Amino acid sequence: MKRVPAVLVALLLLLFSSLASADLTIEITKGSDRAVPIAIVPFASQAQGNLPEDIAQIVNDDLARSGQFSPLSRSSLIASPSSSEEVNYRDWRAVDSNYLVVGQVSQEGNDYRIQFELMDVYGERRMLGEVVTVGRDQLRSAAHYISDQVFEAVTGIRGAFSTQIAYVTAQGAADSRRYGLHVADADGHNSQQILTSDEPILSPAWSPDGNKLAYVSFETGRPSIYIQNLANSQRVRATSFEGINGAPAWSPDGRKLAMSLSKDGQPEIYVMDIASRDFRRLTNNSAIDTEPDWSPDGDSLLFTSDRSGGPQLYRHDLSSGESKRITFTGNYNSRGRFSPVEETIFMIHRASDGYHVAKKDMETDRLTILTESRWDESPSVAPNGSMVIFATQEGNRGVLGVVSADGKASYRLPSAQGDVREPAWSPFMN
Amino acid sequence: MRFDTYLKSLIIALALALVAGCSSTGGTQDGRMDGADGGATGQGATTGQTSGTRMGQGQTQGQGMQGQAQARIPDQRTIYFDYDKDTIRPEFESTLNAHAQYLRSHPDANVVLKGHGDERGTREYNLGLGERRAKSVERYLAVQGVSDSQMEIVSYGEERPAVDGHSEDAYAQNRRVVFDY
Numbered sequence: 096m097k098r099v100p101a102v103l104v105a106l107l108l109l110l111f112s113s114l115a116s117a118d119l120t121i122e123i124t125k126g127s128d129r130a131v132p133i134a135i136v137p138f139a140s141q142a143q144g145n146l147p148e149d150i151a152q153i154v155n156d157d158l159a160r161s162g163q164f165s166p167l168s169r170s171s172l173i174a175s176p177s178s179s180e181e182v183n184y185r186d187w188r189a190v191d192s193n194y195l196v197v198g199q200v201s202q203e204g205n206d207y208r209i210q211f212e213l214m215d216v217y218g219e220r221r222m223l224g225e226v227v228t229v230g231r232d233q234l235r236s237a238a239h240y241i242s243d244q245v246f247e248a249v250t251g252i253r254g255a256f257s258t259q260i261a262y263v264t265a266q267g268a269a270d271s272r273r274y275g276l277h278v279a280d281a282d283g284h285n286s287q288q289i290l291t292s293d294e295p296i297l298s299p300a301w302s303p304d305g306n307k308l309a310y311v312s313f314e315t316g317r318p319s320i321y322i323q324n325l326a327n328s329q330r331v332r333a334t335s336f337e338g339i340n341g342a343p344a345w346s347p348d349g350r351k352l353a354m355s356l357s358k359d360g361q362p363e364i365y366v367m368d369i370a371s372r373d374f375r376r377l378t379n380n381s382a383i384d385t386e387p388d389w390s391p392d393g394d395s396l397l398f399t400s401d402r403s404g405g406p407q408l409y410r411h412d413l414s415s416g417e418s419k420r421i422t423f424t425g426n427y428n429s430r431g432r433f434s435p436v437e438e439t440i441f442m443i444h445r446a447s448d449g450y451h452v453a454k455k456d457m458e459t460d461r462l463t464i465l466t467e468s469r470w471d472e473s474p475s476v477a478p479n480g481s482m483v484i485f486a487t488q489e490g491n492r493g494v495l496g497v498v499s500a501d502g503k504a505s506y507r508l509p510s511a512q513g514d515v516r517e518p519a520w521s522p523f524m525n
Numbered sequence: 526m527r528f529d530t531y532l533k534s535l536i537i538a539l540a541l542a543l544v545a546g547c548s549s550t551g552g553t554q555d556g557r558m559d560g561a562d563g564g565a566t567g568q569g570a571t572t573g574q575t576s577g578t579r580m581g582q583g584q585t586q587g588q589g590m591q592g593q594a595q596a597r598i599p600d601q602r603t604i605y606f607d608y609d610k611d612t613i614r615p616e617f618e619s620t621l622n623a624h625a626q627y628l629r630s631h632p633d634a635n636v637v638l639k640g641h642g643d644e645r646g647t648r649e650y651n652l653g654l655g656e657r658r659a660k661s662v663e664r665y666l667a668v669q670g671v672s673d674s675q676m677e678i679v680s681y682g683e684e685r686p687a688v689d690g691h692s693e694d695a696y697a698q699n700r701r702v703v704f705d706y
Contacts, residue, residue, distance in 0.1 A: 318680075385650055445646070
């Protein structure tokens, strides 16, 4: 595999201009030196008129964002095959492309028929070939599906390009701020506002089936935890105890919600059975216990506690009822999140120059700082474990950042206006 | 005496109006933010900061009224905290005493103690820190004889900054407990 020099590009990809001005745009801030060169040829079209979406470009952007691929620029594509029969592998070896994606689109009534193929250039073989038929408003989804297939065929890791993100926006001066809760595609497109308020909104959390969001809203003047159904916007207030009602986290089976409640004096971790509304208290001390997260197997919970004097991460074993401290590097480690795929925990770690996203390998015990930004908050891990989305600051503006789990690639998702914060990466939707 | 009180209130109100009119330099109508450095701030050249200090003196005089019924809600309704601390700074004790007096003499009055922190660190943890500060004020007032039923606590953590920005000055103004009657 050819190594491409590290690319440090601040490239504003104006993906498309649409009516949905609330969408987030993408700025790639750091490319990985391990990225695999891939050529994605613009898809041939037999459809009437111009296609409303450039499918090859969407696939290109998806794969580039992942940090694992380095798509060739369009100007360096030396041929434009639209099927594997038209491919001359020698051409693509000449431009050092390890892989090649080709495709074509035709119209069938109101639907579009998209055929795509993935080739291994050096092995001279077709790795994938598939046909997808979608409606006009699903062309972007189809492109993300293609990205998922290509990503998995090459890396062996399930793609997460068809997932969504939830996030909170804040606009206006400090004394007249408007808050919004949004859901968008993982690339920032197709954003939808699902709640607005004059009072703060925070800590959105996806149910494991991707159908609901739990979040904290101060809309009554007090914090409460709500659960909102995304399909019909119906919602219920799950808790409104005196004091803090915060940090909701779904159990992997979707039946329970862990949270932090201060009704008994100071923030403690509780688990609520969603159907019965029974509560079980897991912690009991005079410290702040908050920011729970379930292990993928559902057997333990991670949480932040300052019982040692400053915030550190603890792991609570549900069967033994014991909590064990697991972070010892530095004097500020909080908001831990399990990787869904390996024994790794992501967190916010304070170093001498600020607050960074860091990861701890549970086997080697090593803590690695992943970001260079200084005001990081709220890490949330992609369902395939390959990327972490987080909130940070750019100038005086809150933006979302994404960093690969190895820290080698990163990009930003700034909003056109106002602050963006509190990202939550959805589970797989299909 | 009553006229005297009225006069003092008027002076404070005027000082407040003056400060509010030029508060962008950092003085707020709630007085000094930064404990030990407060004197230095008071010597600052801008009118806003100078007025802020003058107002502080007005309240110092107000302490002379302790032990008597506090007729109206004290004007200073925000007190500030040091980084990562929930201890009441000595210069705000007079403010708390005035609120305690008001609440004792008005058993029907209720106050929401709103705890806030600066933006550093994670949001949910900061909710906990904001609550700790509000509870620290609540405990102080309870010791002064204020009934628990008159006080309620809401923590906003870093969600409702008084001032935007990443400066130490902004942080100092955001680490606060606000009395909301």
